[in-house]
Amino acid sequence: QVQLVESGGGLVQAGGSLRLSCAASVRTFGRYTMGWFRQAPGKEREFVGASSWRSDTTYYVDWAKGRFTISRENAKNTVYLQMNSLKPEDTAVYYCAAKSGDIATNARWYDLWGQGTQVTVSS
Numbered sequence: 001q002v003q004l005v006e007s008g009g010g011l012v013q014a015g016g017s018l019r020l021s022c023a024a025s026v027r028t029f030g031r032y033t034m035g036w037f038r039q040a041p042g043k044e045r046e047f048v049g050a051s052s053w054r055s056d057t058t059y060y061v062d063w064a065k066g067r068f069t070i071s072r073e074n075a076k077n078t079v080y081l082q083m084n085s086l087k088p089e090d091t092a093v094y095y096c097a098a099k100s101g102d103i104a105t106n107a108r109w110y111d112l113w114g115q116g117t118q119v120t121v122s123s
Contacts, residue, residue, distance in 0.1 A: 002026050002112055004096050009117030012086055016121070020081040022096030022114055033099050034072060034079040035110055038092035038119075045095070047105040051079055059103045086121045093118050 008020040026032065035050035049060035051070045058070050067086075072079040079096060094117055097110035104110070 002098075004098060004112055004114035006094065006096050006114040006117040009094060009119045011120045011122065014086060014088055014121055014123050016086050017082070017084045018086065018119060020083070020094055020096075020117060020119070022079045022081075024077045024079075024098060024112075026077065026098070029077040030074040031100065032112075033101060033103050034070075035097045035099065035103070036068075036070060036079075036081045037095045037097060037107055038090075039095070039116075040089075040092040043092075045107050047107070048081070048094070050103040050105075052103050053100075054102070057103070059105075061105070083119070086119075088121045088123045091119060091121050 003025045006022050031053050033052050036048040037045050039045040049070050051058050051072045067084050069082040096114045098112040099110045
């Protein structure tokens with residue numbers, strides 16, 4: 001059974017940093033595009049960015065560029081989301097997701113999802 005497990009969430013003050021991890025129990029992790037999404041209370045789930053199965057290819061939504069960085073270690077079946085200069089509006093449950101093929105920004109294209117990890121940014 002394939003699983004994605006996020007960790008690293010927590011409470012941080014505005015301006016601080018967090019690094020989220022997503023560990024996948026798959027044999028062919030390197031063949032998956034890994035995406036990060038978030039969902040704030042009362043809002044729809046939104047795309048943050050993704051790391052393509054193709055080497056060194058990442059994509060971010062505009063508001064994440066310059067503050068968030070996605071990296072992956074295929075040997076450890078893990079993808080990371082480094083979040084810097086956090087703002088209260090970044091407060092949300094963050095999810096990692098996996099899909100075959102290239103990067104997609106719509107959650108409907110992702111087949112596997114983690115349970116989410118809460119990130120709370122205080123002002």
